[in-house]
Amino acid sequence: MKFLPLIWSNLRRKRVRTTFTLLSILVxxxxxxxxxxxxxxxxxxxxxxxxxxxxLTHKVSIILPLPFSYMDRIAQVPGVADVAHxxxxxxxxxxxKNFFAQIAVDPERYLRLYPEFLIPEDQKKAWxxxxxxxxxxxxxxxxxxxxxxxxxxxxxxxxxxxGGTSWEFTLDGIYTGATPTTDTTQFLFHYDYxxxxxxxxxxxxxxxxxxxxxxxxxxxxxxxxDALFANSxxxxxxxxxxxxxxxxAKQVGDIGAIITAILTVVFFIIxxxxxxxxxxxVRERITELAVLxxxxxxxxxxxxxxxxxxxxxxxxxxxxxxxxxxxxxSRGDPTGGALPIFVMPPWSTALGVVFIIVLGLAxxxxxxxxxxxxxxVQALRRG
Amino acid sequence: xxxxTVSQSQEMTFDGEGAGALVRVREVHxxxxxxxxxxxxLQGVDLDVPRGDFLALMGPSGSGKTTLLNLLAxxxxxxxxxxxxxxxxxxxxxxxxxxxxxxHHVGFVFQLYNLLPTLTAxxxxxxxxxxxxxxxxxRKRHVAAALAVVGLADRGKHYxxxxxxxxxxxxxxxxxxxxxPTLLLCDEPTGDLDRKSEEEILDLLQALNRDHGKTIVMxxxxxxxxxRARRIxxxxxxxxxxxxxx
Numbered sequence: 001m002k003f004l005p006l007i008w009s010n011l012r013r014k015r016v017r018t019t020f021t022l023l024s025i026l027v028x029x030x031x032x033x034x035x036x037x038x039x040x041x042x043x044x045x046x047x048x049x050x051x052x053x054x055x056l057t058h059k060v061s062i063i064l065p066l067p068f069s070y071m072d073r074i075a076q077v078p079g080v081a082d083v084a085h086x087x088x089x090x091x092x093x094x095x096x097k098n099f100f101a102q103i104a105v106d107p108e109r110y111l112r113l114y115p116e117f118l119i120p121e122d123q124k125k126a127w128x129x130x131x132x133x134x135x136x137x138x139x140x141x142x143x144x145x146x147x148x149x150x151x152x153x154x155x156x157x158x159x160x161x162x163g164g165t166s167w168e169f170t171l172d173g174i175y176t177g178a179t180p181t182t183d184t185t186q187f188l189f190h191y192d193y194x195x196x197x198x199x200x201x202x203x204x205x206x207x208x209x210x211x212x213x214x215x216x217x218x219x220x221x222x223x224x225x226d227a228l229f230a231n232s233x234x235x236x237x238x239x240x241x242x243x244x245x246x247x248x249a250k251q252v253g254d255i256g257a258i259i260t261a262i263l264t265v266v267f268f269i270i271x272x273x274x275x276x277x278x279x280x281x282v283r284e285r286i287t288e289l290a291v292l293x294x295x296x297x298x299x300x301x302x303x304x305x306x307x308x309x310x311x312x313x314x315x316x317x318x319x320x321x322x323x324x325x326x327x328x329x330s331r332g333d334p335t336g337g338a339l340p341i342f343v344m345p346p347w348s349t350a351l352g353v354v355f356i357i358v359l360g361l362a363x364x365x366x367x368x369x370x371x372x373x374x375x376x377v378q379a380l381r382r383g
Numbered sequence: 384x385x386x387x388t389v390s391q392s393q394e395m396t397f398d399g400e401g402a403g404a405l406v407r408v409r410e411v412h413x414x415x416x417x418x419x420x421x422x423x424x425l426q427g428v429d430l431d432v433p434r435g436d437f438l439a440l441m442g443p444s445g446s447g448k449t450t451l452l453n454l455l456a457x458x459x460x461x462x463x464x465x466x467x468x469x470x471x472x473x474x475x476x477x478x479x480x481x482x483x484x485x486x487h488h489v490g491f492v493f494q495l496y497n498l499l500p501t502l503t504a505x506x507x508x509x510x511x512x513x514x515x516x517x518x519x520x521x522r523k524r525h526v527a528a529a530l531a532v533v534g535l536a537d538r539g540k541h542y543x544x545x546x547x548x549x550x551x552x553x554x555x556x557x558x559x560x561x562x563x564p565t566l567l568l569c570d571e572p573t574g575d576l577d578r579k580s581e582e583e584i585l586d587l588l589q590a591l592n593r594d595h596g597k598t599i600v601m602x603x604x605x606x607x608x609x610x611r612a613r614r615i616x617x618x619x620x621x622x623x624x625x626x627x628x629x
Contacts, residue, residue, distance in 0.1 A: 002513055002522075009501035291497045294458060295511045295558070296486025298479050376458045381492070 007309045011282065018313065022279040025317025025359070026324065028270040029352060033325025035259045036348040041253040041339035045166040051215045052081075052151045053113065054168030054222055056208040057234035058279065065204030068232055074208060075229055083212045084109035084363075085205035087191060090158035091167065093144070102154060103206075104194040109137075113209045116178040117186075123148065123173030128298040131193050132230050133172035152187075159199040165196070173272040181341055210238070231319035267359070268322055274363040276312050282367035290379035310364025311357060318356035321350060405566065405598050406432035406455060411464030413450050413621075424450045427464070427620035436593040438598045439612035441627075444617045448602040449570055455600060456489050456568050457481040469565050486514045490559030494571035496551040498543040505530065505539035511562040521575045529561040530554075532595070533587060548582025556587060562598065567591065569601040573608050585611045 009107050011018050056074065060063035069087070089102035094160045107128050111117060119135060125376075127133045136146065146152065150171045159165060195203070212221050222238035229236045239247070267350050273314050282289070289302060297305075333342040405486055413425040424447040433437050435531050442448045453459040454466055457473045466474040469488060475483060485491075490511075498507045505526050528535050533553040543551050551574060559567055569588065573581040591597040601612060606617045609615045 002519065005506060006499075006502070006510075007514070009499070009506070013501050118610065288496060288499050290512065291499070292494070293482065294456065294491050296482050296484075296514050298482040298487075300479075377453050380458075380497075383435075 010309050022317045024273050026321040027320045028266050029321025030325045033322050037329045037344050039256050039259045040345050041342050050053035053241040054210040054238050055241050056236050056238040067204035077224050079212050079217050082211040084113045084209045087206035093154050102297045104191040105188050117175040119173045119175040127172035130172050133175035134169035134189035136187045138176045139184040160197050173277045174380035278363050279365040282371050286379045290376045293376045298373045303368045306368035306371045307364040311360030314356050322352045404431035405434040406460045408469040412462045414462040423464045428623050437613040439609035439615045441601045441609050442618035447621045448618050452602050453616045457485050488565045490561050490564040492555050492569040492572045494574040496555040498545050504541050508561050529557040535555045548576050550582050567597050567599045602617050
């Protein structure tokens, strides 16, 4: 600590230059924090996927329907503990921009499969008993200011028996998540209502969710289930929920790889900018470093002081950048719904701190070595 | 310039003449090579400086004065010969050992003061004390005392740019003496000052020698400054002589 005034005074030497370097580091870490949140938002489905859940879809495409009759056969496969079905509704609430997932489900089965959806018992009972009832996640309710009892009209591509496309639901409950990363953006309603009201009356569903008793047996059970429907008109593809979510996210593009590429370029540029600043800074005070050595500062201490200066600079810029990123991220989803779980994961802060230290050390190492190897007599002669 | 070596006197001892002196230099050579040219800056210099002496080292430019001073400070190594200060063979010390030795035993005053411009006077003076285990309070007391000795007790919070040349040099002297070193080495300490400031600095050095018992070796071109020393030696073409150069 006693060397802090000395280190700090060196950073204040060229204030404009230090400020610009600080700003460039700040921007890099702001981007880091923000892009990690974006990547995390895309990846969240994968992260929160249950380890004991499998997802069964049509072998050809997720959008192709599966026979309703598969459910009982799946349930009989050894190792399967529970099974539920779900069907994508794809409707529009007021405006096509208001995108959220509407899923037709068997309420009791579906909630059994997703115990992380927490809903008060009275609301749950009300929903189970209400054929046109629906529940939604808290994020969604907050976003559209929905209250229990609200009538929610949704226009869907499914024609109803009466020829209309407007489906109306009563909001019977609002679920919350067991963890901050639980998906609270779903709108769930009775499959029975959907099945009985639509014009096309085929007994199909979108996908199945399967709970298995032993997660370590997932590959074998998935294989057994798919074998059950092999060579049929509707072959299946069963994967872990994690793999399913990964595949789903990759349909948008490999966001993680894109963000990693952007951040790599940004950090490389910052490495050059901050490194150049430190090199210049050391070159400008060759005489002063020689004076410190004359006074008796050992080489190791000179090396440490320059490295500390570099780490302090990176630390200030990085902390400000991460702080600003946190502030922006805490304002919520910037897309108005496409990234509902938009948070700065705790690990990203830890990773940011590691990057700050690495950046500081990487930019300071060369100038620190230069300062350490300085020959006092030559440096004083030059000065 | 690259250094050459002279293979002699490495195991020389100090029996007899010179025993008891604070600074003992024997057969010291310093050789540089520039391309194929060999420059013998110091050619077998012998020098004794008793404790409490104030020695002025004079000579024309290029005579090796600063080179000798750097050797005494342990900032440079002789190509041959022995440099012993206070019983320590500094010509045999490694770089780390020398740094530690300097912090304990030597105060160095430069011609151009060489204060750190981003630090206040008191922070500049405090620098050598950062290498000691003294507490912050103790360091402050020592700094205040050193600044008082050089007559700048009220200038501690000033930055070098806010001080005159003479005041800057006095801060530099305070920095040199704050650790209570055995030996004060001054390289043209008045070379960059006006006459009035020069007198003040010379008065101060004399007082440090006379009243505080500091042993001082001062390199100077200036006969007037050298006259303030107790003793003058002359360096000419790498060799010491006791008479002025004609």
